[in-house]
Amino acid sequence: MCSDHAPAVEIPAVNGTNGVTNGRRQPKLPYQQHHSDERSNTGRFQIIESTLREGEQFANAFYDTETKIKIATALSDFGVEYIELTSPVASPQSRADCEAICKLGLKAKILTHVRCTMEDAKVAVATGVDGVDVVIGTSQILRDHSHHKSMAEITETAIEVVKWIKSQGVEVRFSSEDSFRSNIVDLLSLYQAVDKAGCDRVGVADTVGVATPRQVYKLVRTLRDVVSCDIETHFHNDTMCAVANAHAALEAGATHVDTSVLGIGERNGITPLGGLLARMIVESPDYVKSRYKLAKLKEIEDLVADVVQVNVPFNNPITGYSAFSHKAGIHSKAILAKPETYEILNPSDWGVKRWIHFSSRLTGWNAIKSRAGQLGLIITDEQAKLLTQKIKAMADVRPLAIDDTDSIIRSFCLEHQPEDQPDQ
Numbered sequence: 001m002c003s004d005h006a007p008a009v010e011i012p013a014v015n016g017t018n019g020v021t022n023g024r025r026q027p028k029l030p031y032q033q034h035h036s037d038e039r040s041n042t043g044r045f046q047i048i049e050s051t052l053r054e055g056e057q058f059a060n061a062f063y064d065t066e067t068k069i070k071i072a073t074a075l076s077d078f079g080v081e082y083i084e085l086t087s088p089v090a091s092p093q094s095r096a097d098c099e100a101i102c103k104l105g106l107k108a109k110i111l112t113h114v115r116c117t118m119e120d121a122k123v124a125v126a127t128g129v130d131g132v133d134v135v136i137g138t139s140q141i142l143r144d145h146s147h148h149k150s151m152a153e154i155t156e157t158a159i160e161v162v163k164w165i166k167s168q169g170v171e172v173r174f175s176s177e178d179s180f181r182s183n184i185v186d187l188l189s190l191y192q193a194v195d196k197a198g199c200d201r202v203g204v205a206d207t208v209g210v211a212t213p214r215q216v217y218k219l220v221r222t223l224r225d226v227v228s229c230d231i232e233t234h235f236h237n238d239t240m241c242a243v244a245n246a247h248a249a250l251e252a253g254a255t256h257v258d259t260s261v262l263g264i265g266e267r268n269g270i271t272p273l274g275g276l277l278a279r280m281i282v283e284s285p286d287y288v289k290s291r292y293k294l295a296k297l298k299e300i301e302d303l304v305a306d307v308v309q310v311n312v313p314f315n316n317p318i319t320g321y322s323a324f325s326h327k328a329g330i331h332s333k334a335i336l337a338k339p340e341t342y343e344i345l346n347p348s349d350w351g352v353k354r355w356i357h358f359s360s361r362l363t364g365w366n367a368i369k370s371r372a373g374q375l376g377l378i379i380t381d382e383q384a385k386l387l388t389q390k391i392k393a394m395a396d397v398r399p400l401a402i403d404d405t406d407s408i409i410r411s412f413c414l415e416h417q418p419e420d421q422p423d424q
């Protein structure tokens with residue numbers, strides 16, 4: 001396990017740009033950055049933060065005006081490029097809140113999300129937003145059971161709405177709903193029509209969480225060749241593919257990703273802000289660090305968790321209870337020597353701490369020696385090994401709390417104190 005040992009399997013270096021050596025395709029190294037595809041936007045994406053729209057559709061969510069302002073301000077300070085708000089048509093208070101947030105003068109652009117109708121578009125533009133996101137269902141099941149419109153009718157209305165919003169000097173995005181259960185030919189013709197009408201972004205939405213990364217890549221890649229405007233993407237997390245799908249979309253040429261804090265939204269939500277950034281910092285560290293105040297992520301997640309009355313999950317990327325905890329002796333030893341051995345994310349980038357779990361039967365003597373050092377007790381390697389055996393023996397019988405292990409370490413050090421060392 002030592003770092004100076006040669007790897008058991010040698011991985012040949014990739015030759016040239018296409019990864020082909022002597023006529024055989026060579027495997028790419030894991031975590032290798034690959035921005036060679038000019039359509040990939042993994043190093044230049046923008047975030048449309050929808051905690052105040054999609055997130056309001058979360059079961060527990062109720063935001064009063066003050067809370068909305070607090071969340072919007074925190075997200076703008078964090079560095080997200082856009083903040084999306086609930087439709088002003090939803091209720092009189094939703095409209096008043098939308099107007100109030102537009103007047104704050106935040107750095108992030110403010111969007112609102114409405115149905116693709118002239119009536120909704122007019123109310124949205126009147127609130128003072130920077131952009132309007134319009135949406136309509138395009139899958140057969142939604143057309144049959146939701147709005148009963150044909151594709152020809154949808155296209156006609158979409159063109160009219162897009163042109164009118166643009167004429168008001170406001171940004172506009174047109175999105176289909178349930179894109180991955182829609183007819184691909186219908187979908188591409190519709191996107192092409194709104195692109196020609198002057199749309200700033202077209203939106204691809206996996207409203208039901210059915211898509212896989214491969215399907216996302218294929219659709220977005222095809223769409224990239226059909227429209228010249230930006231491409232926004234929206235992924236639900238029903239089958240836990242929301243982060244992977246967002247990443248695949250960016251690789252295929254999408255430009256914008258919808259997120260919400262902790263992923264809150266309809267059902268079990270969408271791509272979480274923290275999860276997306278965890279994924280993207282591995283690939284594009286300079287870009288992510290330069291745009292977002294990562295050390296504020298925990299504060300924003302705690303704020304939203306408190307508002308919607310949930311706990312941050314233990315396995316949440318970055319901020320979860322165990323996101324940077326190391327327990328097995330082999331892991332702890334390597335982490336103490338060089339954190340990159342078992343961490344691809346650096347906790348200090350996010351203002352959080354790593355934790356070496358030393359209070360179990362899986363512990364190793366390096367972790368115990370390090371803990372003794374934290375307690376101000378100096379022990380030799382041989383003593384640490386002996387002490388670790390005692391701790392493992394105890395931990396085989398019952399779970400040990402940190403205090404229990406600290407007591408064992410302290411009494412061991414008292415017993416093994418050199419005679420000339422003064423009492424502490």
Ligand SMILES: [Zn+2]
Pocket residue numbers: 054207234236265266270
């Ligand atoms: Zn959604």
